[in-house]
Amino acid sequence: MRQFFYRCCGNKSWILTSVAILLIFCSNGSVRASEKASLPREKHEYTNVIMISVDILRADHLGAYGYKKGVSPQLDKLATQSVLFENSIAHSYLTPVAHMSVITGQYPRQHGMVSFEVTRDDVAKRTLPEIMKYYGYETAAVASSPEFFMRYDTESGKIVNPKDIFSRSFDYYGRTMPDETGSTRVNPVAALNWLKANKDKKFFLWIETGMLHPPYSQTVPQPYKTKFDPPAYTPFYDRFPIRPGRETIDRGVPTEALFHVYKGNYYLDFEPVYRLEQKDVDFIRGRYDAGVYYTDMFIGELMDTLDALKLSGRTLVVFHSIHGESLGEHDYFFHHDVYDTEIKAALMFRFPGKEKAGMRILRQTQGVDILPTILDYLQIPLNHEAQGASMMPLINGNEAAYKGSEYAFVDRLPWWEYVLGGWHLEHQSEREAQYTPLEIQKMKDYRLLLQEKIGGGQYPPQCIAIRTNQWKLILRGKSALLEQISWWNFISGIKFPVDSVELFDLASDPMEQKNVAKENPEVVEKLKAKLLEWDAANKINKPKMPAGRSLIIPYP
Amino acid sequence: MSHKESKNEFDVALINRRDFIKKTAVGAGVLAATMAMPGFMLSNADAAKLANLPMKYKDYNVVFVSFDALQAAHVGAQGYSTRNVTPTIDAMAKKGFNFVNNISVASWTVPASMTWFTGVYPSEHRLTNKFSVFNPPNNVLSNLKKLSPELVTLAEVLKENGYATGGFTGNAGVSGFFGYSQGFDEYFFEKGKFGSMGVSIPKGLEWLQKNKDKKFFMFLHGYDMHGQNVPDGGFDYRFVDKGYDKKFTGSAAEQEALREEGLEKGSVALREEDVKFWRAIYDEKIQRTDARFKKFLEEYEKMGLMDKTIFVLTSDHGTEFHEHKRFDHGFSLYDELIHVPLVIKLPKQKAGKVIKDQVSSIDVMPTILDLLDVKVSDNVKKQMRGTTLVTGLKGKSVAKDVFFETDYRQYTYKRGIQTKDGWKLIYTLEDKSRELYNLKNDPHETKNLVEREPRRAYELEQRVFAHFKSIGHDLNSKQWIPGLNPVYDSQAKGVQKK
Secondary structure (H helix, E strand, O other): OHHHHHHHHOOHHHHHHHHHHHHHHHHOOOHHHHHHHHOOOOHHHOOEEEEEEEOOOOHHHOHHHOOOOOOOHHHHHHHHOOEEEEEEEOOOOOHHHHHHHHHHOOOHHHHOOOOOOOOHHHOOOOOHHHHHHHOOOEEEEEEOOHHHOOEEOOOOOOEEOOOOOOOOOOOEEEEOOOOOOOOOOOOOOHHHHHHHHHOOOOEEEEEEEOOOOOOEOOOOOOOOOOOOOOOOOOOHHHOOOOOOOOOOOOOOEOHHHHOOEEOOEEEEOOEEEEEOOHHHHHHHHHHHHHHHHHHHHHHHHHHHHHHHOOOHHHEEEEEEEOOOOEEOOOOOEEOOOOOHHHHEEEEEEEOOOOOOOOOEEOOOEEHHHHHHHHHHHHOOOOOOOOOOOOOHHHHOOOHHHOOOOOOEEEEOOOHHHHHHHHHHHHHOOOOOOOOOHHHHHHHHHHHHHHHHHHOOOOOOOOEEEEEOOOEEEEEEOOHHHHHHHOHHHHHHOOOOOOOOEEEEEOOOOOOOOOOOOOOOHHHHHHHHHHHHHHHHHOOOOOOOOOOOHHHOOOOO | OOOOOOOOHHHHHHHHHHHHHHHHHHOOOOHHHHHHOOOOOOOHHHHHHHHOOOOOOOOOEEEEEEEOOOOHHHOHHHOOOOOOOOHHHHHHHHHOEEEEEEEOOOOOHHHHHHHHHHOOOHHHHOOOOOEEEOOOOOOEEOOHHHHOOOOOOHHHHHHHOOOEEEEEOOOHHHOHHHOOOOOOOEEEOOOOOOOOHHHHHHHHHHHHHHHOOOOEEEEEEEOOOOOOOOOOOOOOOOOOOOOOOOOOOOOHHHHHHHHHHHHHHOOOOOOHHHHHHHHHHHHHHHHHHHHHHHHHHHHHHHOOOHHHEEEEEEOOOOOEEOOOOOEEOOOOOOHHHHEEEEEEEOOOOOOOEEEOOOEEHHHHHHHHHHHHOOOOOHHHHHHOOOOOOHHHHOOOOOOOOEEEEEEEOOOEEEEEEEOOOOEEEEEEOOOOEEEEEEOOOOOOOOOOOOOOOHHHHHHHHHHHHHHHHHOOOOHHHOOOOOOOOOOOOOOOOOOOOO
């Protein structure tokens, strides 16, 4: 049908004819007929799109995904109006990496957003907002995570090149303002104002929030901040005066404290000074949940605004988490690896007519499938550069027609260690803590070690994972290196081993506690073959363009 | 400098011609202009004559002629009016079906010509480079049988059906060493030369004397118009302005130097009078070739074969005379390089017809097989990507969107689409750059509309990639690196400077 319309549009006489037909309809006083004749033909001609991206959000901390603590009433309500994907996998535990996959439909190696140092030209340009612009959309964003505004120069630890990659193709690229704690990771309420001011445009609006990012609950106001705290609790990190903070206000669970917890111990000066109890862990998780709760309140406000502006009926709402968070399940807090805690994402599509509301899809899908799905729904041709597949067949109950991979693939970039090598000491300290001379000295050594081992943006690191709903296989090609550069090994002063092959039976062990590689050699071999096949087919795309005469083969 | 500024009398002629043909191909109007071109409007009597053609020619002969490097824009029957240089071709076009929007699948000889003989795109027959291994001095020449052993050629199908098959060529790009001889009983190519019809026609006539009583398929080809060919005895400069300062003489060496300069620098600095000179030289070559072809037809007539023969006249590609600031062909996919004449003259056909539908050289093989009504195996039917144009000869629309490609000496890798309503996208794989042209308003392809028409460019790009994927060539499956990219992944050992 598009072909037909397209072709006819090239012909002026057709347009004249259709105008004449319209005039006839109108002159007959048949308003309904004229409206029908002028009704847009394809969904992208009249459908708005709002993409809500929540960073650090674990799907399993939402009621809609089975969480029992009631921290997400608004999102749970949204889920009842949406199609929900139970097993959506992000391609990285790193925000810019995973999100670039969502908006390009490409694996990280293809889209090129693989380190803080990449330049604008290294990264794929044809993103979702770019394509939406081709189709006449007003594109706007309100984002709160600094990852979408700034990048770090690893050498100097300084912020460089603000907002030069993700802002591309947005007509308006708004950011949140820092709250009184100094963090921009607040609810992106400016998006509501943008909506009110632009409700009559055909728009693509991206709303991003990084509120859940450590320090957990930093920007959550009272009474919500302490809503899920254990009663009469004093944080463990406030009880150890080895590193006296000067803070009097509660800025949430400090990243620095989280960074010094490993395998249940709180380490200071490379010594385990405190063994965490259940209430300490509950406290940390409660503060994380406080962030979820306050984010959820914002989502409710956003949905109410859409209703009030009468936009819900012509707006596709895509809600997803960029990646998850490890809350102690693997002996650490933070996002650091390719476990389900970090890469399993929430994903919901609320269609304009609330079609298929309440549908839940078990089939595993991955981040690269999101862009194809949005384009497919809008009746926009899929970009050939996208590597994922539309999930619309799954939504329409035709699983056989879904062309997506039966496997999800994840790259673990050693980005985090790489970044630590550059800026941790200078930037980590929300509490303006004083390091001991020993720690400062060792930190310097660690930084040198990181720069020596993985400096210069070396990639790929040979740490990759493949997942089905049944299994996850992780290959750590350089496990000895990972062991050597592990931050957790550094703070504890103990070398904890890193396995080169990990296999988890997700069906019986969803938190990936027991490596069963040895017990299942056939599974390992099969998945390994698939993973290496993907690895080989997705070599990092960096064409070098030599110039000059030598390129020309002599002829004849 | 824009094209407008450099406009000369030839440019004007070209704009008028192409503008005219493309516009009439789309719109229904321009009646007066239509009347101006012979053959565009059919009288009732002519229409009746056409309707009576059987369109099935079992056991008839085919003479398939490739005038190598003939731009459609320099053919009278295709609208060229500056000089009368193609009277013989024009006469046949007037009596036959004259396709005025025929687009070749490629812009140089090796890939373009093999598409006639296999019915598949260059990516599929894989003769996309002269060498399958380029690792000087250990180069391996591309060869159809080695690269695509499963493909069946047009000559093979006809031979299978009892035809005598003979090819008489100027060698080079259609050398037997590339596998062009596959299926031919006799295939003439004089090694090391860009030979002319001055050589291939006599050889062909000799063969005809021996085979004229059989049913036969003859491929006749010459480089007479090609930049690397100079007439025996030199040019007489019949069309060159008397006042020209003779900066150029028209030699093959000059032509080659201009081509290499263009490749190296991206453009060649030429004066308006130089471009005019080169067009005059080209016209002299064309006129000389046309005269040779006339002689061939006279001999042919004497053998009494005219009424038993289908003639197909075409060219593999055009050539550039500075339209896009360069010289020669192969390195781009502009209209001057891929828009080529196509004439199909049926036995005893007395009335001709101009067919404005856009078609492709990919359609030639299925058309010939359809006309000859020969037995075609299912494999070959599946092999051919084009469609028969016989439907078009019968008066129905055969207009289609067409695809083209060039991998030129590992200098560039381009793919493109031209829609039947006149939009064209060229995608350059090594740097992902795109060019979008509206041929109706901009027949010279001077205004890249990628920025102004992003949606159209995006959608056409998707179609290009979908097309190549559908024929088994996922363009995203490898990196296109000029100078580093193997010709064929499995074979090449890399490219070094010679």
